[in-house]
Amino acid sequence: MSQHLATIQWKRNQAVFTDKRYSREHIWCFEGGAKVYASSSPDVVPIPYSNPTYVDPEGAFVASLSSCHMLWFLSCAAAKKFIVDSYLDHAVGLLAKNEQGKLAITVVRLRPQITFVGDNLPTPQQIEQLHHEAHQNCFLANSVKTEVIIETISSES
Numbered sequence: 001m002s003q004h005l006a007t008i009q010w011k012r013n014q015a016v017f018t019d020k021r022y023s024r025e026h027i028w029c030f031e032g033g034a035k036v037y038a039s040s041s042p043d044v045v046p047i048p049y050s051n052p053t054y055v056d057p058e059g060a061f062v063a064s065l066s067s068c069h070m071l072w073f074l075s076c077a078a079a080k081k082f083i084v085d086s087y088l089d090h091a092v093g094l095l096a097k098n099e100q101g102k103l104a105i106t107v108v109r110l111r112p113q114i115t116f117v118g119d120n121l122p123t124p125q126q127i128e129q130l131h132h133e134a135h136q137n138c139f140l141a142n143s144v145k146t147e148v149i150i151e152t153i154s155s156e157s
Contacts, residue, residue: 005031008038025051036060043095058105062093065108065140065148072134073112080130083118093146105146113153127152 007029015022024040040049041056050056055063066089077084089112098104112131116122122130131150135141141148 021049023051024049025054028055058093058095061105062091062108065093065138065144065146066091066110066112068138068140069110069131069134069148069150070112072137073114073130076130076133076137077116077122080122080126081120082116082122082126082130083120084114085117086113086115088113098145107147107149109149109151111151111153 010026
């Protein structure tokens with residue numbers, strides 16, 4: 001078991017607040033010292049109250065699922081003695097109404113492009129099995145109701 005901490009910092013900075021015309025910019029601070037500048041998505045709260053150059057929670061959610069899957073995939077591939085040379089994922093999350101009529105990230109589509117090198121190259125079936133194992137082990141995928149779809153694109157070098 002482990003515990004994971006994040007500190008979220010936001011300040012009103014003299015905005016009236018009750019008129020809903022306040023900045024949504026805030027900072028995520030993590031245990032190791034990393035800071036991420038965050039804001040609501042401009043798709044949810046209009047500019048200037050959102051900052052499109054900052055990370056929004058929905059994008060961070062998609063990135064977290066993609067990152068967790070990738071880390072497990074790399075671990076599973078290494079255990080099977082396959083050498084992954086590169087891994088690139090253009091993940092997409094869909095914000096839509098769920099079964100209860102509430103807005104939610106209902107689907108996250110992972111689209112990893114993986115390059116393997118060396119003499120021991122996996123077959124397409126082995127790649128699918130690696131993704132299956134990674135998905136089954138991913139802490140975050142095991143923690144959410146969101147459907148996670150993995151569309152594999154693999155290349156060899």
